[in-house]
Every structure is written in C-alpha cells, then in structure tokens.
Amino acid sequence: DTEVTQTPKHLVMGMTNKKSLKCEQHMGHRAMYWYKQKAKKPPELMFVYSYEKLSINESVPSRFSPECPNSSLLNLHLHALQPEDSALYLCASSQEQGLSGNTIYFGEGSWLTVV
Amino acid sequence: GQNIDQPTEMTATEGAIVQINCTYQTSGFNGLFWYQQHAGEAPTFLSYNVLDGLEEKGRFSSFLSRSKGYSYLLLKELQMKDSASYLCAVEDSNYQLIWGAGTKLIIKP
Numbered sequence: 302d303t304e305v306t307q308t309p310k311h312l313v314m315g316m317t318n319k320k321s322l323k324c325e326q327h328m329g330h331r332a333m334y335w336y337k338q339k340a341k342k343p344p345e346l347m348f349v350y351s352y353e354k355l356s357i358n359e360s361v362p363s364r365f366s367p368e369c370p371n372s373s374l375l376n377l378h379l380h381a382l383q384p385e386d387s388a389l390y391l392c393a394s395s396q397e398q399g400l401s402g403n404t405i406y407f408g409e410g411s412w413l414t415v416v
Numbered sequence: 417g418q419n420i421d422q423p424t425e426m427t428a429t430e431g432a433i434v435q436i437n438c439t440y441q442t443s444g445f446n447g448l449f450w451y452q453q454h455a456g457e458a459p460t461f462l463s464y465n466v467l468d469g470l471e472e473k474g475r476f477s478s479f480l481s482r483s484k485g486y487s488y489l490l491l492k493e494l495q496m497k498d499s500a501s502y503l504c505a506v507e508d509s510n511y512q513l514i515w516g517a518g519t520k521l522i523i524k525p
Contacts, residue, residue, distance in 0.1 A: 344503075344515060400511065401507065404449070405513065407459050
C-alpha cells in the first residue's frame, strides 16, 4: 500500500508566525522529498533526504527549514514567510534516491496560505 | 537545457479515446513517468517507461520512443473522472525528475 500522510491539510499563517508541516510514511522508503506547487504549474523540488540526511537543497530560502527526525518522518519548519510562498506543499517518498525507475509517491499535500 | 513539452489543454468526449503527447530533451534519460493530478489534489503515479514500446494498464497505456524523445499516454473509454491534469516527467542522468507543465484534460458528456 502506497501511502504518505501529511498534516495539516490546510494552514493559514501570518508573516511573523512559526509553523510546521509534517509528513509520515511507513513504506520503508529511504528517500523523502518536499515539493512546492503553484496553481497550473508542475511540482517544484525543494529538498531531498536520503537515509535521513539532506542530500539536495534546491537553493530554497532559509525561511524554509527541513528536518528528518527518523526514516519515517519529515518536517518542514516555516518562519517569516511571504505571501508569495502560498502554495500546495507536497511531501513524497520513494524507495531510494538515485535508482532508475525510482517512483515517487506523493502525500495529499498541505495547502499553505500566508497572510 | 532541459525541456519537456506537452499540450496545455485537451478536450475529449466521454467514452472516446485521447492521446496526450510528451516530447523531451534532457541531459540523459533514465525513464519517463506519467502522473495524474485532479484539481486540488496531489499527483498520483500512472506509469513508467524506460524501454521503447507500449505499456498497458487497464484503460491507460503509455508509449515511449527514446530515439525520438517522445512519449504518449493513451486513455481509452474515457470517463468523467478522467478529467484531470496529466504530468509527464523524465528522470535525467542524475536521477532527477524533470517535469513537464502538465496537460489539462477536459472530458465532456
């Protein structure tokens, strides 16, 4: 069963707030991802964790801070965001990074609105 | 540069067949994925092609020609629930996914 769960589904935060998005998978996957998606655009990779270590940071502003507490969990800490950061944030996982045919499975996403 | 092209929008009739094309130019090739994304939801995996030819999964089939840098997704016996965006993504030589902008498919009764 392929399931990645994300919480919260919706989040509204002010520009001075600190909040976190959470993600969990129990498929034994060793790679986990954060993507950002704006309306009518494809997902945009933000971070990749491989075996609980950050392997890719796509030049994401420091107001986004990822954390991987263990192999099943992935968090995205948010602080001092801007209204243009409002988007759908997608967590995903895959068996392992760097393998051909590495299918990525997405969670349902967290809709973030920054006011 | 890396580039994936898909039509922005297509319209088809319920019960009919539709083909969504994807052409790509990438730094290397390790496979091509198709994802379906309903409005307001996350993308869901449909298919993966790494060798030339047709892969069939029920009403959906995906074709790949590596020499032409071309793939298509074929949807048969269209249902209203097939109205969604369809995203083509190529895995490049660094195993990174390069995404197309997606094709919005509108199904009419």
